[in-house]
Amino acid sequence: MLLHLRKVLSEQELAQARRWLREGPWIDGRSTAGALAVHAKHNWQLKQDSEASRQLQALILQAVERHAEFFAATLPKKIFNPLFNRYGGEANTYGAHVDGAVMHSRSTGQRVRSDVSCTVFLCDPQDYEGGELVIEDTYGSQRVKLPAGDAVIYPGTSVHAVTPVTRGERLASFFWVESMVRSDEQRRLLYDLDRHLSQLRAVAGTQEAVVGLTGTYHNLLRMWADT
DSSP: OOEEEOOSSOHHHHHHHHHHHHHOOEEEGGGGOOTTGGGTEEOEEEOTTSHHHHHHHHHHHHHHHHOHHHHHHHOEEEEOOOEEEEEBTTBOEEEEEOOOSEEEOTTTOOEEEOSEEEEEEOSOGGGEEEOOEEEEETTEEEEEOOOTTOEEEEETTOOEEEOOEEEEOEEEEEEEEEESSOOHHHHHHHHHHHHHHHHHHHHHTTOHHHHHHHHHHHHHHHHHOOO
């Protein structure tokens, strides 16, 4: 499931994030890439154990944990500590690649199965040219370039890339979610059911059918979830 999440970060949070990002320190993104990705990755990455990174990680985690649609769509069991990248100048692109199945944090030692990938955009689209996140899915290539503060989630199994940034700088946070429900198909069914139930409750309140369907949602989640 590929999903656009709106207003994950507020304007105040975006302003604070940009201040911390200006502090750095930035390192060559290839230093954190795997054996195959190192040949495709040409960007800068915020040093994981820096004070700026720790502050930003807390900000991003707080934002996604309060975002109801993020929870409904990902059903998170574990969230990898958010990372931050910068594209521009000569370090301006990331070729086609697939993320590792299990991501290991060098700063915390945490291991997270990458069921869901997430990118939070920290620059407005007009601030840079290029830099689209290209995601291959069952409907072909999806090109994603969202307003600052918005996010996209997509299956960790997807081949994806970032096109060259030809003007300005692209700043983003990225991380992975290990879901309580491992199957992307099952998560999609639960998300759709939850979304339609919310719409039904708004017009039908607690009618018997709504209560029954809510029970069906939770019984499916109980059947599929691994906590």
